[in-house]
Each structure stands twice: as C-alpha cells, then as structure tokens.
Amino acid sequence: MTQFARSKVELLLIGIFFVLLLVSLLLFLPPSVSGSAQLSESEEAIERGKYLVIAGGCISCHRGEDEEESFAGGLALVSDFGTFYAPNITPDMETGIGSWEAKDFLLALQHGRKPGGGFYYPAFPYRAYAGLRDEDVLDIGSYLMSLEPQRNAVSEAETPVWLNRWAMVGWNLLADISEADTETFDDELVARGAYIARNLGHCSECHTPRNAVGILDANREFAGATLGEEVIEAIDAEALSEWTTNNFDLFMLIGMKPDGEFAGGDMNDVIEHNTSKISDEDRDALAAFFTRHNQSE
Numbered sequence: 547m548t549q550f551a552r553s554k555v556e557l558l559l560i561g562i563f564f565v566l567l568l569v570s571l572l573l574f575l576p577p578s579v580s581g582s583a584q585l586s587e588s589e590e591a592i593e594r595g596k597y598l599v600i601a602g603g604c605i606s607c608h609r610g611e612d613e614e615e616s617f618a619g620g621l622a623l624v625s626d627f628g629t630f631y632a633p634n635i636t637p638d639m640e641t642g643i644g645s646w647e648a649k650d651f652l653l654a655l656q657h658g659r660k661p662g663g664g665f666y667y668p669a670f671p672y673r674a675y676a677g678l679r680d681e682d683v684l685d686i687g688s689y690l691m692s693l694e695p696q697r698n699a700v701s702e703a704e705t706p707v708w709l710n711r712w713a714m715v716g717w718n719l720l721a722d723i724s725e726a727d728t729e730t731f732d733d734e735l736v737a738r739g740a741y742i743a744r745n746l747g748h749c750s751e752c753h754t755p756r757n758a759v760g761i762l763d764a765n766r767e768f769a770g771a772t773l774g775e776e777v778i779e780a781i782d783a784e785a786l787s788e789w790t791t792n793n794f795d796l797f798m799l800i801g802m803k804p805d806g807e808f809a810g811g812d813m814n815d816v817i818e819h820n821t822s823k824i825s826d827e828d829r830d831a832l833a834a835f836f837t838r839h840n841q842s843e
C-alpha cells in the first residue's frame with residue numbers, strides 16, 4: 547500500500563470514529579422539550595390532570611403500599627428483567643417529586659429521561675406515554691403537584707448485573723427502530739380510542755408480545771403475551787371478531803366477557819382503577835377502536 551492510500555484509510559477511520567462519537571453523544575444528551583412549558587395551578591388543569599391520571603392507570607403501579615389511594619409508591623413490579631419499584635410521585639421534596647418542573651414531566655413521560663438526564667427503565671411504560679400530547683402531560687404534572695406530599699423513600703431497582711440505566715440508550719434506540727408507523731383514523735371516536743388504548747391506557751404493555759430484550763413486537767400489536775406465569779389474551783381484530791361494541795363497553799365497565807366469564811389477574815386492576823372510571827364517551831371510544839374491524843360486516 548502506498549503512503550497516500552494508508553493515510554486515506556486512516557482519515558476514513560478517524561472520520562468514522564468521530565461520527566460514532568458524535569452519534570453516541572447525541573444519544574446521551576437529553577432530548578429537547580419545550581422550555582417555556584408551565585405547570586398550572588388552575589382548578590381546571592388540575593381536574594383534567596386528575597382524569598388523565600385515572601385514564602393513564604398510574605395508580606395501578608404508583609399506589610402506596612399502605613394507603614392504596616395515594617401515589618406514595620413502593621409497589622414492587624417483578625419482571626423477567628428484575629424487580630422495579632414504582633417511585634413516590636407525590637410532591638414531597640426529599641422522597642418524591644417536589645422539585646419537579648413542567649419540563650421534567652415532559653422528559654419523563656415522553657422520553658423516559660430523569661430530570662438530570664439519566665434514564666428510566668421501561669418498567670415505567672414511557673414508550674406508550676411518549677405519544678401523549680404536551681398539554682395532557684402538563685395537566686398530569688399540575689395534578690400531581692397539587693397532591694398532599696407524602697414521605698416515602700422507595701428502593702432502587704434490582705436488576706441483573708448486565709442491566710443498568712445506561713444500557714437503556716441502546717434499548718431506546720432499538721425500540722425506536724422497531725416501531726411501526728401508526729395508522730391514523732379519520733373517525734374521531736376511533737382516533738380518540740386509539741389515543742387512549744395506545745398511549746394513555748398503555749394496553750400494549752401487557753397485550754402485545756415482546757422480543758427477547760423486552761421490546762414490543764410492533765407488527766403483532768395486541769396479539770397477546772405472557773407476563774411471568776400469566777397468559778394475557780390477544781385483543782386484536784381476530785381475537786375480538788365476535789365482540790360487539792356493547793360487549794366491549796360492558797367488559798371495560800364491569801369485567802364481564804360476552805360468554806359471561808369475568809376477567810381475572812391484572813386485568814381486574816385495570817378495570818377497577820382505570821377503564822371503569824373513565825367517562826362513558828372515552829369507554830365508547832375504546833370500544834369503537836377495538837371493534838372497528840367488525841363494523842363493516
């Protein structure tokens with residue numbers, strides 16, 4: 547090889563090195579969120595936030611161990627990837643989120659990033675909440691900041707040695723790559739239902755199968771999954787082909803299936819704390835979304 551050729555190769559390698567360095571720096575930098583966003587103390591925003599927190603099923607994970615109605619956290623979420631503890635999301639200065647500002651809520655819910663730029667584990671379903679509108683996230687923040695602060699220090703996650711918060715850089719990237727284009731809907735009710743199902747209600751977190759590293763299989767949305775020992779039924783077009791919107795509505799309200807059986811396991815929790823408490827319109831929207839394939843028949 548001539549001197550000239552070698553220096554070209556070297557230049558190329560140096561170039562590649564700097565590109566990789568830049569890419570990895572960009573991956574670690576916190577994403578930009580609206581810096582001018584503000585939390586509100588208005589009663590309206592707080593009421594809206596309270597409703598969104600119900601529709602978002604936050605209490606299923608963040609409830610206090612002793613006080614089930616509070617958001618003091620501490621509940622252990624056991625998964626194939628370790629044990630994660632839902633934090634205290636009351637505005638306590640030391641053990642909760644007392645110092646949080648608007649942008650911290652946007653970073654956490656839409657990007658899975660901590661106020662300092664660190665990473666959350668996806669046991670916090672931030673991939674689903676990523677699709678929430680800014681104003682909805684801010685209303686959620688306004689409501690949480692209006693709560694009575696509760697002191698409760700929650701343990702740090704227990705994960706296998708190979709799994710740490712920095713590994714989430716790669717995980718998030720893989721999850722981004724494997725994300726499918728989401729279809730949009732002209733029908734307003736179906737569109738609202740899709741927003742509740744895919745984002746707020748995070749139905750996919752349980753009902754969509756995952757690959758070996760826990761990333762949802764976007765091509766098999768709602769095709770059913772297993773969670774530890776628990777089998778989670780499919781709720782896709784095929785599985786629900788016999789369900790009418792009324793069947794679905796009733797299931798979301800009281801947990802009764804068309805065959806008269808009642809829901810068990812984790813779905814009980816979802817129905818009790820979440821889908822039975824949302825507005826009739828939003829339940830109709832969910833039903834319209836999940837049974838949309840049946841309408842044309």
Ligand code: HEC
Binds near residue numbers: 606675
């Ligand atoms: C499936 C369980 C689950 C649900 C549902 C859930 N979270 Fe969480 N959340 C977690 C876990 C676990 C963490 C901590 C993740 C970690 O340790 O990296 C977390 C972290 C957070 C944090 C960061 C707190 C801190 O101190 O850093 C906030 C804020 C939060 N969640 C708010 C919400 C809101 C609002 C909702 C509902 C819209 C919600 N969560 C729904 C499990 C959940």
Ligand code: HEC
Binds near residue numbers: 777780797808816
């Ligand atoms: C925390 C996990 C979890 C979440 C989140 C969840 N589900 Fe479920 N779901 C389950 C489990 C587990 C079952 C099976 C219950 C049983 O054994 O009866 C189930 C069952 C169902 C069924 C009955 C299916 C059948 O054929 O019997 C429907 C419909 C359903 N879920 C809809 C939803 C919708 C809509 C959402 C989002 C608003 C949702 N689920 C969120 C765990 C979950």
